[in-house]
Amino acid sequence: MGSAQAPQLEAVRRPTDAHAMLEHEMKTSRALLYTVFVVLLGSLITGCIPDPRLILMESPTPRSCSLDAILTRTQPSASASPDTSSRQSTVAWLVHHDSEYGYSFEYPAMYERSSYSECEVHVTNRRISLGQEVYIGTSAAIFIRQPEYNEWEQEACLLALDLTSDAYDFSISKTTFAGEDAVSVLYNADWNPEGSAIMFEHDGLLFTISNIANPKCDLKGTTITATLVYDHLLSSFQFTRD
16 A cells, blocks of 8 residues: 555635634534534443544534545455455344435344344434444444535545544545445554545435444454454445435
8 A cells, every 4th residue: 555645734714803713713612522522422332432533524624635636546346355255154144224324234143142232233313414323343333424515525535634644554545335436545553453444425425434443342252353344344235225
């Protein structure tokens, strides 16, 4: 993967009037604090630990970002890793259907056992602007929300920069996923050695599928790994309504 550094971004000029500036700062600070609070509260309830950069998806300062300028490569389509595809056939899977946003994916049937209750699929529906969060076992999460910007690629570009800001190796590419144009981010960082995220727009909403860490979901002694679950989520995800 490339080692190119992400370009520096210039902040959009804020209001010059002192009173307007203060009011602007107070509003954005309250919005940011509220976003962090509700997501962290959900994380405490579910026990899942999402990537901190995914929590702060709403930037307090509007920025500009060109996706074409930060791309490092292009891949034909997002899919499961070759080293896990052969093991997927040996695992029993169940289908999770979401009627709120019209999609489905598969997860290990083992997660339904009482001894693995911490691995269950956790769904949190929030107010419209904050959308939905879904945590899948030990390794994956889906975030759905209304884009802050008119163009979803602008938001995906900013999130890609945030995810790779302190990565020592990364790849940002355009791809396709679930029939939609998408942005794929692969990165290696101290806080996530095998980071991965897929971002795409569907029905005016921004979807982000990412790998996460859920230490409460202990699968030691089983054939199920975090990589296996995440890759199978990507390969089985589909929209169930137009």
